[in-house]
Amino acid sequence: NVNGRDKPSCWPDAEMQSQIVVKDEPGQPHQTAEAAVKTQSAGGDLVTFIKKHCCNNIYSAHPKDLVHVVSNTPFCLYLYVGVPVGGGQSTSFVLIGYFDARSDDRVLTHAAYSDACLLIETLNKLELPLSNLAVFYCSAPHPELSQLLVPKLQTFNPKMISLCNISGMAGRACQGALIASFSHVVDLIRDIHHHYSTCSPVDDSLKKVFAEAGSYNPLCPVSAQCLFITHSVQNMAACWQDLLEYFKLLTHSEATDQIRFQLMDDKVKLHFLFLSHSLEPLRALQDLQQSGSASLIVELQLVSILLQSYATSILRSSAVDNFLLKRDMWLLHSEKELLPTAEVKVGSRASDFLWATSLNRRQQVRNGFLKDAQSFYIAALQSLVKSIPGPLWDVTQRNIGPLLKDPNNITVRSGLSAISDRLFD
Template sequence: TLRHQASRLRQTLNLIKAPNALHESDALLSFIRQCCPSLPPNFSPSHPKDLIQACQQTAYSLYLYVGVALGTGRSTGVILIGYFDQSSELSVVKLLDTLQLSADAVDPAVDIDTEASTNTCAADTDARLLIEKLKKFSLPLSNLCAFYCNAPHPTVSRVFESQLQAFSPSLVSLCGLPGIAGRACQAGLLASFRCVVDLIRSLHQYITIRPSVNHRLKAMFTNAESYNPSHPVCEQALFIISTVQKMASSWKDIMRYFNSVRQVADAHHIRSQLMDHKVKLRFLFLAQTLEPLRALQELQQNGTVDVATQLQLTSIMVRSYATNLLRPSAIECFLTKWDLQILHNEQELLPALDVDIRFNARKFLFVTSMADLGEQDRSDFLKDAVKFYKAALESLVTSIPGNLGELALLNIYKVLKHLENINVRRILFFNLTPWSLIFVETA
């Protein structure tokens, strides 16, 4: 995505031919030449004096992109600085320098959850290197107001955040926002509805190896080639949610097909699952409950929504899920303080029968006989619904900026639409490829 910003970088790098450049390095030059291949052979980047001067007087944003390819198998971290240029009244994003990070921060294949102490130590070292780099350029860390890092593991980003917040306690981190819907989807499904994921995998495998499968069944797996059962749910949330919704609305057609292929050996397991009312109940619940996550994930993947709107939509979704699970007296406390302990306090939860399981699932519970769906089955489902809401809420809350309350998240978009009605002291345009955010600090 950084490559797509080449035209903007050409305008904002403020590069000159300087033989005694402060931060000349092979990695920096390789990155700049990738963005601006027409530079002369003797080119050397200059000390970004205007950037340093601006950041000493106003708030600025810090972007850290890890694993940026330099060609010939090499990669590096890239540091960008964003701030509002008061003289031109324009937002600018400028290249500061490159930073070589550990493999744990860069490689998505590294399992950050294993050997936690070793990985945390590596992230601590990376964070210190970043801070030393900022100090080297005399950037005042107290003026740092927003941080974004594209590290594939949220755990790594949180280590960066904690060290930076020691210098700037009011720092707003947006590291958790990209992929927030996919992670919440994964957390909710794996906490209580693994059978749904397993059935989708079985159906996908069945259809993949049989080109003559019913066309209606195939239609449910549009873009199935992009689905890889070995990849995490969060990376394939759109496919899984879309499949859940299509299956819930076409259950009879799917049943009819698998009843017609009884002679096929590996169709028996799928057919038995489809005939199980407990399984159908879970699909009906998820088809409606996952819709807000699907909408946000789709907007993020398409790059059609700015960060302010994403924060607003996330806040609305958190309130919706919290209302479905918590007693009215606990909702406001949870939303004000983002207190996750409330989710684990049984006294703060709605009685199981009052938990909102959405219209279609509740209707199915009402019309299904006790012979097909016993009391224990119903009780188990309600417990699973509670687990889903708890896990999804916990994932969402840990991903949104912790120092922005619900009111701030809801009002960000309103403030930006009516800047003329407030006394603006500092305006910072924060551009996250492919997201955009404007932070406004009022007097």
């Protein structure tokens, strides 16, 4: 029961009582937490990190004391990679969490190391009872490290739960869904942003497109720029005509002509209207995770709403419940369980535009768009399901109703309900 007393102790909580173990570079003398904090106080980043994930009270502890405690209780392991510690330097933190039954508190302990790849070696040196390791999380932005570490850790405890895929799940779903059907949308955004970055003076319509969208690097994958892509799609859909008029007035060139031709294509506009709607829940999830303001439970409840929204868009009502309860991926590929293509839900703006233009009379274009929309939802659902550990799936689906109905969760309920309202327009 992750909502109550039995919630795994590893999940960071501002009210947690904490103990800190700080270990220096190999060959360097051991520092107490107090000394380490004083050493880093110029930048203040280490103290900020500890306070963010633990609390304002910092205590020192000996590794042997920690080993003794977790030898008799399940514990959880976090690996934070590339944490700035001031002076332009960074390090990696191993965080170990457990439930202290004597004090009724959750306890977090830290150890700092210069190289995250030394994790296994470090754990062995500490002689931690890895058979009691219940949960593991790694903050590395790229999945390669966690993919290497998780199988190694599960050899000690096959029932260990990995939370590594929770972080960044919205970005991965966004990338998978766009690549499945709408990669040309990403290409158009890239081309317009390149024009925006190199032209002078900057037109107001271009400013609107990239307002508050953040920075953009075309060399980075879509998964790392989910918010930028989503904001750009929504802003372009909102000022499409202004953009078209702007590019019509530009001097002809191969690059500007290619952009203009796409902006003149109703089929492309239809795609942006659809994505403006369908990417919104992924944007909401990415915002929530990036802000770091919500607990894992709130994140999972938002994912539950998102899954229901996407599943309802492409599956028959009888199949939606089976998919959400049983995690049955086969349903996404069953013609019997999928809605007829003509009934795929694409959002009110895209639907209205489809029926108001000649696109609706061009059966091949209409069917192709609806098939692409279906592929978008399938790819997103597959990615999201893979990101949620199996043992948490039942919790995610079972607790969404009580969470939204519980009067004690008014803030959470109103926030998730507002997002839900936007998803089911």
